[in-house]
Amino acid sequence: xxxxxxxxxxxxxxxxxxxxxxxxxxxxxxxxxxxxxxxxxxxxxxxxxxxxxxxxxxxxxxxxxxxxxxxxxxxxxxxxxxxxxxxxxxxxxxxxxxxxxxxxxxxxxxxxxxxxxxxxxxxxxxxxxxxxxxxxxxxxxxxxxxxxxxxxxxxxxxxxxxxxxxxxxxxxxxxxxxxxxxxxxxx
Amino acid sequence: xxxxxxxxxxxxxxxxxxxxxxxxxxxxxxxxxxxxxxxxxxxxxxxxxxxxxxxxxxxxxxxxxxxxxxxxxxxxxxxxxxxxxxxxxxxxxxxxxxxxxxxxxxxxxxxxxxxxxxxxxxxxxxxxxxxxxxxxxxxxxxxxxxxxxxxxxxxxxxxxxxxxxxxxxxxxxxxxxxxxxxxxxxx
Numbered sequence: 084x085x086x087x088x089x090x091x092x093x094x095x096x097x098x099x100x101x102x103x104x105x106x107x108x109x110x111x112x113x114x115x116x117x118x119x120x121x122x123x124x125x126x127x128x129x130x131x132x133x134x135x136x137x138x139x140x141x142x143x144x145x146x147x148x149x150x151x152x153x154x155x156x157x158x159x160x161x162x163x164x165x166x167x168x169x170x171x172x173x174x175x176x177x178x179x180x181x182x183x184x185x186x187x188x189x190x191x192x193x194x195x196x197x198x199x200x201x202x203x204x205x206x207x208x209x210x211x212x213x214x215x216x217x218x219x220x221x222x223x224x225x226x227x228x229x230x231x232x233x234x235x236x237x238x239x240x241x242x243x244x245x246x247x248x249x250x251x252x253x254x255x256x257x258x259x260x261x262x263x264x265x266x267x268x269x270x
Numbered sequence: 271x272x273x274x275x276x277x278x279x280x281x282x283x284x285x286x287x288x289x290x291x292x293x294x295x296x297x298x299x300x301x302x303x304x305x306x307x308x309x310x311x312x313x314x315x316x317x318x319x320x321x322x323x324x325x326x327x328x329x330x331x332x333x334x335x336x337x338x339x340x341x342x343x344x345x346x347x348x349x350x351x352x353x354x355x356x357x358x359x360x361x362x363x364x365x366x367x368x369x370x371x372x373x374x375x376x377x378x379x380x381x382x383x384x385x386x387x388x389x390x391x392x393x394x395x396x397x398x399x400x401x402x403x404x405x406x407x408x409x410x411x412x413x414x415x416x417x418x419x420x421x422x423x424x425x426x427x428x429x430x431x432x433x434x435x436x437x438x439x440x441x442x443x444x445x446x447x448x449x450x451x452x453x454x455x456x457x
Contacts, residue, residue: 163455196391203390204383229427229448230455236419244412261416266456268350268417269449 092130092140094120099137100184103191108134108198135201138188141176142205146212148172153216162222166230167262169213170238174254177245186246210235237261279317279327281307286324287371290378295321295385322388325375328363329392333399335359340403349409353417354449356400357425361441364432373433397422424448 098119102111113134117127131137152172156165177185192198210231217227241258244250250257285306289298300321304314318324339359343352364372379385397418404414428445431437437444 163457166455199394200387200391203394204387207386207390225427225431226451226455228430229424229451232423232426233420233452233455236423237416239419240412240416243415262456264413264416265420268353268413268420269453269456270350 104187108195148176149213162230166234174258177254291374295382335363336400349417353421361445364441
């Protein structure tokens, strides 16, 4: 029988991030993460495929938010309006309470090329999801791909600003500025 | 004593791509790649760290091209002009003779998530390289990052069009169209 562990995924995730940040990602084992919160390695692997996935638990949520964002745009919306709706939905998923976690997570990723590859893959899946959903709404496929990929590039830039030291503005505000800057840049 | 193998890396690369495409990436070993062109596994590992790197041999060349492109822009160039110079340099590296290779390589990558992660990482390094080189020229860091990431997003879209069935235009022409479309999209 599987024992019910209240909040086990959250506790494992928090402990993992702390260990990754202080001791190093490579140096931390799943058993040590579990031990840090009084759980067994078996419990860890009931919740996560491997220790890397602890850092990518939010991916499905972001993909869902992106899809909802695309579909929330009015029927007659321009491709840019659809993209903006998707980006608003994605950035809304990053609450200000989450900022310290996101900041530490990024520091861990920045130190490990394999994690950087995984992170880029996540963003690429997010872009592909938006592109497909836009195309399903009738946006021409090349336009949808271009909009989605550029939109995710803007998201990456906005996200890096959001986690910068001293930055106070919410991500939903920063993304608007970044899109304005992109417009000005291309002019 | 190391025997000199004329053109060994090129021959290994070609054989690897053919095996990856016909038999599957996971199913192909370094020994089999070497054997296909009458070389030993040891020779394979003299040239490539592992079989994955066979598909990413051009990365250093692209990074160099990007840097040259950034530095080739006139001193008073706008950020957009610097980015365009970088993108022209990168896309010039993809000659029309290389198109069938690039097309097959992409098919192999599309079938393997680990290769997709590696490819996204390559593009992310390329974007970071351009951003740093632009910042070194005096472009404000946030603008440089935004320009580089959006530019690489445009490159990815242009590249996918370049390898599409029936596409005849050179990549250097397609990238200009994509940048124009991005401008129109954001308007």
